[in-house]
Amino acid sequence: MDDRPAATAVERAAAFAAELAPRAAEFDRTEHLPREVIEQMADAGFLGATVPIEWGGLGLSPLAYGDLTEVIGKACASTRALLTVHTSLVAETLADRASRRIKEKYLRDLASGRRIACFALSEADAGSDAASMSTRYLRKGDAFVLDGHKKWISFAGIADVFLVFATDNGVISAFLVDRDTPGVEIRPMSGMLGNRATHMAEVVFSAVEVPAENLVSGIGAGFAFVVNPALFRGRYSIAWAGVAIAQAALEEMCTHAARREQFGSRIGSFQLVQKMIADAVTQVSAARELCRRAGRLRVERSPEAVAATNVAKYFSSTVAARVTSDAVQVLGGNGCWNGFPAERLFREAKILEIIEGTSQVQQTLIADFGLTTFARKG
Numbered sequence: 001m002d003d004r005p006a007a008t009a010v011e012r013a014a015a016f017a018a019e020l021a022p023r024a025a026e027f028d029r030t031e032h033l034p035r036e037v038i039e040q041m042a043d044a045g046f047l048g049a050t051v052p053i054e055w056g057g058l059g060l061s062p063l064a065y066g067d068l069t070e071v072i073g074k075a076c077a078s079t080r081a082l083l084t085v086h087t088s089l090v091a092e093t094l095a096d097r098a099s100r101r102i103k104e105k106y107l108r109d110l111a112s113g114r115r116i117a118c119f120a121l122s123e124a125d126a127g128s129d130a131a132s133m134s135t136r137y138l139r140k141g142d143a144f145v146l147d148g149h150k151k152w153i154s155f156a157g158i159a160d161v162f163l164v165f166a167t168d169n170g171v172i173s174a175f176l177v178d179r180d181t182p183g184v185e186i187r188p189m190s191g192m193l194g195n196r197a198t199h200m201a202e203v204v205f206s207a208v209e210v211p212a213e214n215l216v217s218g219i220g221a222g223f224a225f226v227v228n229p230a231l232f233r234g235r236y237s238i239a240w241a242g243v244a245i246a247q248a249a250l251e252e253m254c255t256h257a258a259r260r261e262q263f264g265s266r267i268g269s270f271q272l273v274q275k276m277i278a279d280a281v282t283q284v285s286a287a288r289e290l291c292r293r294a295g296r297l298r299v300e301r302s303p304e305a306v307a308a309t310n311v312a313k314y315f316s317s318t319v320a321a322r323v324t325s326d327a328v329q330v331l332g333g334n335g336c337w338n339g340f341p342a343e344r345l346f347r348e349a350k351i352l353e354i355i356e357g358t359s360q361v362q363q364t365l366i367a368d369f370g371l372t373t374f375a376r377k378g
């Protein structure tokens with residue numbers, strides 16, 4: 001794979017991130033990601049970062065995409081979330097799993113950012129156990145009719161197209177639903193701990209007719225062939241998001257510890273503060289290497305890539321939560337105040353332990369992998 005386009009994409013992302021970072025607090029406070037930021041992402045090609053070039057994307061490798069995600073995620077978690085949802089969960093999954101007809105209809109527009117996508121899986125009563133969803137579909141002639149209620153859907157407030165999962169007596173299928181289809185109702189949500197500028201909404205489907213051609217990967221393929229591959233990609237993105245937030249918190253912590261004086265000395269000279277810094281440096285480096293390992297295994301199409309991604313996501317989100325907590329500690333009162341980024345990073349990090357499979361779900365998956373891989377036979 002030619003890495004030159006990747007290098008320039010990551011360089012362009014760094015320039016974009018430098019302008020983005022000073023605005024992240026405002027997006028968080030106003031719970032609003034401005035349209036012009038999304039357009040900048042689209043114009044730079046970031047929204048199609050991993051979509052193959054033949055479908056209008058940048059065709060970045062997972063490793064380059066990881067770098068790009070870290071750079072943007074360090075500047076603004078809500079902006080990075082658009083990459084996770086639109087690019088990783090939806091566009092990349094359609095590039096891999098959808099029919100040529102669906103790709104012709106949607107993928108170029110998603111890669112260019114002309115249309116924004118969201119991923120509608122969770123419901124009020126179906127989170128970790130997403131397969132227990134109650135949103136239903138029924139075949140009706142040349143269409144499917146959807147009824148149900150999705151919750152916590154990032155970017156549903158502005159998305160043009162929804163990748164929706166529904167069940168017919170336990171047979172789960174995936175559908176692409178256009179926002180303007182009659183019967184689609186968007187109910188914006190606010191008051192979230194983090195990811196506040198992600199235009200989150202509930203989405204209600206009342207007798208929504210979806211053309212049969214918008215079925216993704218066939219009847220009953222919704223979980224094994226669409227949800228699981230999508231979450232594999234989403235978790236990879238979240239793993240890098242953890243590195244991004246932890247790195248940002250590490251820089252806040254070190255900058256403050258190097259300047260702040262108490263008891264006549266820089267607080268960075270106190271060994272108890274140094275322990276937090278040493279742990280943060282070590283953990284961020286380890287998290288980044290686990291993400292790179294997952295990326296390399298994805299490039300090699302190794303069957304171990306799934307387990308490596310779960311490990312990276314679990315570790316990296318845990319590290320982000322720990323390092324941001326220590327950053328708040330090192331900043332003291334300033335760490336508890338929104339005049340400094342540490343408190344926002346602390347809130348954003350916690351989200352990563354919940355989304356794309358909670359830490360407990362990751363632990364369960366990793367333990368299953370351990371038991372099947374490392375238990376001696378006989």
Ligand SMILES: Cc1cc2nc3c(=O)[nH]c(=O)nc-3n(C[C@H](O)[C@H](O)[C@H](O)COP(=O)(O)OP(=O)(O)OC[C@H]3O[C@@H](n4cnc5c(N)ncnc54)[C@H](O)[C@@H]3O)c2cc1C
Binds near residue numbers: 153
């Ligand atoms: C900021 C944010 C953005 C989101 N964006 C989207 C989106 O775009 N699209 C979408 O579809 N969803 C989205 N979600 C929903 C998210 O995927 C769910 O919140 C997540 O899957 C957890 O489900 P839950 O909230 O129902 O928690 P639950 O599943 O009810 O879990 C509650 C607790 O029980 C634990 N638990 C559950 N099952 C087990 C088990 N078997 N073993 C051990 N512990 C267990 C969990 O780890 C957790 O600690 C978003 C959520 C947030 C917070």
